[in-house]
Amino acid sequence: MLAKRIIPCLDVTDGRVVKGVNFVELKDAGDPVEIARRYNEAGADELTFLDITATSDNRDLILHIIEAVASEVFIPLTVGGGVRAVADVQRLLNAGADKVGINTSAVLNPQLVKDAADRYGSQCIVVAIDSKRVGDHWEVFTHGGRTATGLDAVEWAKKMASLGAGELLLTSMDRDGTKSGFDLELTRAISDAVDIPIIASGGVGNLQHLVDGIREGHADAVLAASIFHFGEYGVDEAKRYMKQHGIEVRL
Amino acid sequence: MVDIAVVDYGMGNLRSVSKAIEHVAPAMTVVVTSDPKVIAEAGRVVFPGQGAAPDCMREIDARGLRQVIIDAAHSKPFLGICMGMQVLFDHSEEGDTPCLGVLPGTVQRFPHEAMIDAEGNKLKVPHMGWNNVHQTGPHPLWAGIEEGERFYFVHSYFVQPTLPDVIAGFSHYPFPFTCAVATANIFAVQFHPEKSQNAGMALLGNFVTWNPGEGEAACDMSGATCA
Numbered sequence: 001m002l003a004k005r006i007i008p009c010l011d012v013t014d015g016r017v018v019k020g021v022n023f024v025e026l027k028d029a030g031d032p033v034e035i036a037r038r039y040n041e042a043g044a045d046e047l048t049f050l051d052i053t054a055t056s057d058n059r060d061l062i063l064h065i066i067e068a069v070a071s072e073v074f075i076p077l078t079v080g081g082g083v084r085a086v087a088d089v090q091r092l093l094n095a096g097a098d099k100v101g102i103n104t105s106a107v108l109n110p111q112l113v114k115d116a117a118d119r120y121g122s123q124c125i126v127v128a129i130d131s132k133r134v135g136d137h138w139e140v141f142t143h144g145g146r147t148a149t150g151l152d153a154v155e156w157a158k159k160m161a162s163l164g165a166g167e168l169l170l171t172s173m174d175r176d177g178t179k180s181g182f183d184l185e186l187t188r189a190i191s192d193a194v195d196i197p198i199i200a201s202g203g204v205g206n207l208q209h210l211v212d213g214i215r216e217g218h219a220d221a222v223l224a225a226s227i228f229h230f231g232e233y234g235v236d237e238a239k240r241y242m243k244q245h246g247i248e249v250r251l
Numbered sequence: 252m253v254d255i256a257v258v259d260y261g262m263g264n265l266r267s268v269s270k271a272i273e274h275v276a277p278a279m280t281v282v283v284t285s286d287p288k289v290i291a292e293a294g295r296v297v298f299p300g301q302g303a304a305p306d307c308m309r310e311i312d313a314r315g316l317r318q319v320i321i322d323a324a325h326s327k328p329f330l331g332i333c334m335g336m337q338v339l340f341d342h343s344e345e346g347d348t349p350c351l352g353v354l355p356g357t358v359q360r361f362p363h364e365a366m367i368d369a370e371g372n373k374l375k376v377p378h379m380g381w382n383n384v385h386q387t388g389p390h391p392l393w394a395g396i397e398e399g400e401r402f403y404f405v406h407s408y409f410v411q412p413t414l415p416d417v418i419a420g421f422s423h424y425p426f427p428f429t430c431a432v433a434t435a436n437i438f439a440v441q442f443h444p445e446k447s448q449n450a451g452m453a454l455l456g457n458f459v460t461w462n463p464g465e466g467e468a469a470c471d472m473s474g475a476t477c478a
Contacts, residue, residue, distance in 0.1 A: 002374075002424060003381045003401060040448070045381055074271055076403060076446050093264040098446060121263050121302040123377060123405040166377060166405070195363075197375045220375055250381040250401045 005045040005221035029229040042235035051081030070096025103128040104142040117164025127165040172202040179205025187217030207241040254279035256293035263301030271445035275456040287319040300334030305346035331439030355413035402442035436463040
């Protein structure tokens with residue numbers, strides 16, 4: 001039976017892993033290659049790297065990190081952040097990424113998602129959606145959560161799936177860094193609206209939140225950062241907890 | 252002569268495949284190539300692939316690789332991965348595409364109406380993630396790999412071999428489907444060993460030392476395709 005996936009997320013800036021609260025207040029969490037190695041040994045099903053480097057000077061650092069990780073960690077690696085053109089997708093794949101996350105650029109230029117999927121296959125195109133509750137629905141935000149788009153998140157998810165996204169990484173900005181659990185209503189609304197897999201992200205504070213994301217949120221995979229980085233829980237511990245709660249996992 | 256040629260026909264990222272093979276075969280020469288001569292002379296051939304079947308077949312022909320791939324599949328240790336497994340068969344439903352015809356059978360999409368699990372939940376397509384692989388019997392490439400071990404999959408189509416004898420492994424989503432086939436010198440898998448951590452490295456390690464014919468039945472395929 002297909003296992004639900006646990007994906008530790010490494011936010012990387014200037015060559016270091018960091019973690020913020022509601023997209024700000026960054027805190028250093030360590031060396032990305034070392035952290036990737038540790039999560040691999042603990043049984044992570046995939047790893048996601050988000051390059052949040054602000055200055056273009058240090059953009060190439062992520063390529064060196066991915067090259068180093070890919071030569072010794074043989075599980076799927078997703079890399080996102082700063083992907084603006086098909087050439088950026090190519091550069092990340094060449095460095096050893098298996099999937100590339102597209103976020104802001106998908107909104108500015110939806111054709112990029114189609115072009116990249118046509119060229120490299122849907123399996124390697126992950127569209128990242130940052131979303132916030134606005135009234136009775138959820139709106140898509142870009143530029144690391146700073147810019148409102150006016151787009152409805154559920155409709156946007158359907159459009160991205162139809163353009164060739166192979167998977168959606170859905171982050172609730174209301175919950176990100178708060179440790180209060182995923183926005184289950186948002187996750188479920190989008191997962192039920194599309195046929196492609198959904199990775200739930202934003203807000204994990206304990207292991208029950210991971211279970212809820214799968215059970216209540218209908219997510220196919222759960223992504224978390226700080227609960228793993230700061231040693232509160234191990235990836236292996238999280239998987240055992242999910243298994244005890246009747247969720248199929250790879251142990 | 253190179254030990255292992257990874258066939259590059261422009262379909263997706265081959266870096267993961269070559270890195271993983273270099274990892275399990277540090278003393279061997281591994282090249283990623285679209286040169287028919289290098290493929291023809293290589294000791295072993297790995298035939299990966301991502302993307303859509305019509306594009307794959309078009310790119311294979313655009314590079315003049317059709318015959319050298321067919322010849323390699325009939326003559327030397329040959330590992331097909333994902334799309335590299337699917338296009339070995341006669342025909343793919345994806346884009347109504349005639350394929351290489353090395354193995355009798357077809358390639359079909361997971362049917363939308365069947366994608367519901369035992370608890371009534373909708374199953375997503377592509378089939379993406381770690382699933383159990385059940386071995387139909389012993390094979391040198393399964394050596395050291397537990398029955399039911401999980402491998403990483405990402406695909407929307409699966410093969411349906413005409414001859415059940417070639418089926419070496421199957422998985423469930425939600426119905427059983429073939430995820431590994433074997434003939435005298437071919438082993439082909441729907442999952443991605445290069446992304447399947449320890450189990451995947453074990454399978455690739457078995458492939459780089461596999462000597463087909465040693466202590467095995469000669470050929471379990473129909474005579475027409477046995478060299």
